[in-house]
Amino acid sequence: MDLIFGRWRSQILYAGVRLGIFDALQNNPKKATVIAEELGLDPKLTYRLLRALGSLELLNESAERTFSLTEAGQLLRTDHPESLRGITLLEEGPHHYALWKHLPAMVQDGKQNAFVREFGDSAFEYALRDGSYAEVFDEAMSSFSTIQSAWVLDALQAYDFSQIGHICDVGGGHGYMLCSFLAKYPHLKGTVLELESVITDDTKLWAAKLGVEKRCQYLAGDMFKAVPSADAYIMKMILHDWNDEECVQILDYQRKAAPSGGRVFIAEHIIPDSSTPHFAKLFDIHMMCWGTGRERTQEEYADLLERAGWKYMKTWFPSSGLMGVVEGLKA
Ligand SMILES: C[S@@+](CC[C@H](N)C(=O)[O-])C[C@H]1O[C@@H](n2cnc3c(N)ncnc32)[C@H](O)[C@@H]1O
Structure with missing residues (x-):
């Protein structure tokens, strides 16, 4: 039942966020x-x-119908x-919602282009001409980054920086993740x-x-x-x-700009072995709808590194495993 009607839950959640219910009750x-x-x-x-x-356990309803x-x-x-307001507005908002209807046709045709089918452009090109999408997208990244950065810092807890x-x-x-590293x-x-x-509006940036x-x-x-020269590059969800x-x-651009001994860190939702259910296997389908990308196994990332001239070292995991x-x- 939850699988069949799952979208109802996400849309109810989206409507609550979109209308400002959670802020009104703060x-x-x-x-x-x-x-x-008020609203x-x-x-x-x-x-x-x-x-x-309330039924989704996001609100409590009292006997007097107070929330x-x-x-x-x-x-x-x-x-x-x-x-998690931003990521809710993006993933259940009208743009990303509209992509999913193309999934069966894409799998039939073998053409991974739902965003282009729906909006005529790739997502980043589209964001340049639709400021409302760009704003929701950027807020979503900042919002999701708060929990993802904690996972990345946790994964690299024992790393010698x-x-x-x-x-x-x-x-x-x-800059949420980078600034979290600088703070630590x-x-x-x-x-x-x-x-x-993405970075013209100072008020959105995390450094200060x-x-x-x-x-x-x-x-x-x-x-x-x-890319500028740096001792290490980090990329999350890139x-x-x-x-x-x-x-x-x-x-390849990063390897050329790095000094000898330079590092690259790729933070992603990594696909585990075939028998383990994982969020990354679902995120992969979202990526299929959204752009040209995909989620990958750790071996696939190692292969990309080697193809670009980097030496694969190891994969670090946070305790959440997410x-x-x-x-x-x-080298
Ligand atoms: C999925 S978001 C991830 C953002 C951030 N790393 C995070 O995890 O929150 C991808 C980011 O890549 C940026 N981007 C896309 N094309 C780019 C390019 N050619 N050069 C630099 N950044 C780019 C986008 O603006 C966007 O912020």
């Missing part, structure tokens, strides 16, 4: 009529939506430090390389918010054209956006 419990008035909604339909959100946030519901507030002075996060978004390792300096459009602005530089650029040839190109960090060395 300070104190309220009745549906009060929330409806300009219909009171009767609002009650039914709140009741359904409050549960612990899971708190994660959907805009101002929660680990807010003393030989690394400058680390470059390629396609680093608003005070000797590190960092550069976020990103498309100009995480107190590392003196050691963090944001650099507008194109990873397919040039290679999964691209096909193998594109990945080898990205890795992401992995594949390490390469410029």
Whole structure:
């Protein structure tokens, strides 16, 4: 039942976030009529939506029909430090929702191009002409990065960073992960390389918010054209956006710019062996719909590294096992 009707749950969750229900409840419990008035909604339909959100255990409903946030519901507030609001708005919002209907046809035709079928362009090109999509996408990356960065730091907990002075996060978004590294390792300096459009609004960037602005530089650029020289490169959810040839190109630019002994860290949802169910196997289908990329096994990442001239070292896993960090060395 949950599989068949799973989309209902995600859409109910999306509607709650989209309408601002979780922010409206952030300070104190309220009745549906009060929330409806505050948010300009219909009171009767609002009650039914709140009741359904209660059934998903995102809200508590009292006997007097007053609603409050549960612990899971708190994660959907805009101002929660680990807010999942952005990723909810992206994944269940109209753009990504529309991609899934192309899945059966893509698998039949062998053409991985749902975004182009739906919007006429690849996602990054489309984002340049639809600011509303770009804004939701970038907020989603920042939002999801708060939990993913914790997994990456956990995976590399035992890593010796003393030989690394400058680390470059390629396609680093608003910089949450890089700034988390700088906050944890005070000797590190960092550069976020990103498309100009993503980093023009200073208010969205994390360096000052995480107190590392003196050691963090944001650099507008194109990873397919040039990357700055750095002792180590890190990429989270970058290679999964691209096909193998594109990945080898990205890795090759970094190897050429790295000094001898330089490192690359690839943080991704890594596909485990065939018998283990894993989020990465589902994320792979989203990537099939979204662009030219895919999720990969650790052996497939090692192969990409070797094809781009890096030496595969090892894959580091956090205790959650949800992401992995594949390490390469410029020998
Ligand atoms: C899936 S997002 C991941 C963002 C970030 N690494 C994270 O994990 O939150 C991919 C990022 O790659 C950036 N990007 C796409 N093409 C790029 C290019 N040619 N050069 C640099 N960055 C690029 C996008 O702007 C986007 O922020």
